[in-house]
Amino acid sequence: MSEENIPKTQTAALVRRQGGPVEFDDNYPVTLPGSDEILVKVLYTGVCQSDLHTKAGTATGADGKPITNIKLPHVGGHEGVGRVVKFGPNLSPTEKLKLGTLVGIRFLSRVCHECEYCTSGRDQHCGNATNHLHHEDGSFQQYCVLDTKFLTELPQDIDPKVVGPALCAGVTAYKAVTNANLKKGEYLTVIGAGGGLGHFAVQYGLALGMNVLGVDAGAEKQKFVESLGARFVDFSTCKDLAGEVRSITGGGSHAVVVTSGHPLAFRGLADMARIGGSISLVGIPPGDVHLDAPVAGIVIKGLKIQGNLVGSLKETLEAVEFVRKGQVKPHVKVRPFRDLPEVYELLEKGDVSGRIVLEL
Numbered sequence: 001m002s003e004e005n006i007p008k009t010q011t012a013a014l015v016r017r018q019g020g021p022v023e024f025d026d027n028y029p030v031t032l033p034g035s036d037e038i039l040v041k042v043l044y045t046g047v048c049q050s051d052l053h054t055k056a057g058t059a060t061g062a063d064g065k066p067i068t069n070i071k072l073p074h075v076g077g078h079e080g081v082g083r084v085v086k087f088g089p090n091l092s093p094t095e096k097l098k099l100g101t102l103v104g105i106r107f108l109s110r111v112c113h114e115c116e117y118c119t120s121g122r123d124q125h126c127g128n129a130t131n132h133l134h135h136e137d138g139s140f141q142q143y144c145v146l147d148t149k150f151l152t153e154l155p156q157d158i159d160p161k162v163v164g165p166a167l168c169a170g171v172t173a174y175k176a177v178t179n180a181n182l183k184k185g186e187y188l189t190v191i192g193a194g195g196g197l198g199h200f201a202v203q204y205g206l207a208l209g210m211n212v213l214g215v216d217a218g219a220e221k222q223k224f225v226e227s228l229g230a231r232f233v234d235f236s237t238c239k240d241l242a243g244e245v246r247s248i249t250g251g252g253s254h255a256v257v258v259t260s261g262h263p264l265a266f267r268g269l270a271d272m273a274r275i276g277g278s279i280s281l282v283g284i285p286p287g288d289v290h291l292d293a294p295v296a297g298i299v300i301k302g303l304k305i306q307g308n309l310v311g312s313l314k315e316t317l318e319a320v321e322f323v324r325k326g327q328v329k330p331h332v333k334v335r336p337f338r339d340l341p342e343v344y345e346l347l348e349k350g351d352v353s354g355r356i357v358l359e360l
């Protein structure tokens with residue numbers, strides 16, 4: 001595509017006020033790239049729980065309070081995949097980055113490259129960062145501007161339909177699993193194993209040689225989790241979940257990763273964990289949800305508790321590499337862009353196995 005083909009307006013999924021509906025605007029302006037920026041034509045985008053919570057006004061910040069200071073109208077989407085269609089005025093194509101190059105649209109849009117987090121490989125914690133959820137329009141639009149100084153350059157041979165969810169759900173799960181620091185054969189228990197984050201955590205655990213136990217509810221999730229290669233425990237029919245996990249793992253799981261956002265998923269975790277084990281929390285539940293774990297249990301068992309906020313750009317590319325090699329297969333259902341409101345309804349009900357990807 002040459003520059004002449006870029007329209008002045010496009011279709012975008014807008015939220016005019018938090019708590020309001022998603023509306024499709026077919027005359028939303030296309031922003032042209034400025035200095036050090038490129039314009040990308042979005043092909044596919046995943047739909048993340050945090051899009052849903054931001055739209056609804058229920059997304060929670062580090063202080064436990066709702067995040068309300070966001071750009072309006074809000075255009076979400078941060079599991080996007082697109083191709084470069086235009087360069088900013090000071091840029092020209094290179095061998096690596098040219099028209100048609102496949103790139104990712106992630107949660108973070110820009111970082112400062114200078115703070116203690118940026119310079120120590122933890123750019124996801126940059127205090128001067130902007131993102132595609134609260135500050136800039138994301139991948140729920142046909143054309144998206146990206147900063148080339150913080151660009152997610154994807155492997156060019158990767159399937160653009162499936163890689164989007166790896167850019168948020170995938171890397172988040174990858175980081176939780178690798179942070180647990182397990183040896184091959186040790187037990188990883190994934191709470192919410194059939195969901196978007198969960199099915200990634202299960203697969204990264206298996207790819208890294210762990211013994212994976214997936215906890216979720218219902219026959220459909222069971223079939224799905226078992227098809228990934230994990231052993232399944234149904235929390236809805238199991239009387240004593242922690243006891244069941246301890247019995248299967250011979251004394252407790254070496255790591256427990258919580259990928260569900262349901263408040264009940266944060267209970268009984270210390271009882272499931274092995275001595276010296278870890279509890280990893282990923283994904284941010286809406287509302288003021290607390291970890292319910294006895295201090296005595298944490299101290300006596302010497303447990304480690306850790307939070308995981310997505311991952312750095314480098315870690316994202318590591319997570320993507322597992323997908324490229326086929327060791328991790330994002331389970332995606334592709335639906336048209338206009339189905340977004342319906343997809344939000346399904347996510348609200350917790351009715352989604354794997355991830356839904358929209359085709360723009």
Ligand SMILES: [Zn+2]
Nearest residue numbers: 048050168169
């Ligand atoms: Zn996300």
Ligand SMILES: [Zn+2]
Nearest residue numbers: 112115118126
């Ligand atoms: Zn920084």
